[in-house]
Amino acid sequence: MIIASAPQPTDGIAGWAVDLMDRLGAPGAGLAVALENLFPPLPSEIILPLAGFTASRGELSLLAALFWTTAGSVVGALALYLVGAAVGRERVRAIATRLPLIRLHDIDRTEAWFARHGTKAVFLGRMIPIFRSLISVPAGVERMPVLTFLALTTAGSLIWNTVFVLAGYQLGESWWRVEAYAGVLQKVVIGAVVVLLAWFVATRLRRPIGRHGSH
Template sequence: MIEWMLNLMNQMGYLGIFLLMILENLFPPIPSELIMPSAGFAASPEQGQLNIFGVVLAGALGSVVGTLPLYYIGKVFGEERATAWADRYGKWLTVSGEDIRKADDWFDQHGTKAVLFGRMVPGIRSLLSLPAGVSGMPLPKFLLYSFLGSGIWAGLLAAAGYFLGENYDRVEQYVGPASKIILGALALWFVWWIIKRRRERAQGS
């Protein structure tokens, strides 16, 4: 995969980085922890093929564009449909329409911070686009905070590849497992939350 990404960047330059970061948001097996450090390495003095600022900009823009499909899916679905779905089909997950409304209210208050900082968290970077769309976050605000968060994330990864040089692949060795740990922790929390809700309902009945 690394060779394929490097070849794409060598052939297409910044456009290749842009396209890869779009794909990274849509297909998690292509992680930014591989794309941006390798792009940073391509901009290093050892390679000199790209400019580090152009690399970061292309990565940030691609990442933002890649968030739009999930954002629009959430926006089309909307709070009303999500609430109706939860009331009708959410019983086995112990999710109710009221839960959806509370989550939407929370996102209305803290959504900007969630999008900004969430774009820097491996494993959930893309997933935050869905609740942003469901809550009806205005598109300009969503794009702004997505760009800021994505720019910081892309900058950190590209800088790591730039300074590590040929050892840029070490970034993925450290960050990759972190994303799996975060996803695993979220899955465990979700299972615990379902069990807790079912016990509460059983005790209340």
């Protein structure tokens, strides 16, 4: 049985990531992942297995790939945390009062939920497509202790990165197969978000909303 393989990519996002790794080595993989955190359209599901593939070719060590991609994840997440901290709780609440279908009660409940489950949300959120980046913003808004945030982000990112980097390392030139499976997971997450948003809008349209958010 012949398994299809792909040469080292030279164009698109994959080609860009390869170029960074060619120029900077393992820190280039870390830079690519940091940028992926800041700009979610850059998919870690391509960058991470590609780093593993590059390691399988002996162009960088596997441990260096894991270290630098995780460092990049933490740096990118910290930048978004600082954005959330800069925006602040009061500004978020002020913006919420101007949004249709949003009540301050919703913000209060969200804050209460984050106070109870924020640590789990940050840790597990690092392993969920789309939310991997977004979860850092409410952590900043709610001023989660920085050391706690960094520890949870590092742990969650290390697990996520290890799975994808090792997959690319083991698959070698067939590293691109990882993206197809990750794409299914991302579609499931997007579908769940769409359903939840539809449910939220439907429940809000069934009842009047006070100007400043009635209970």
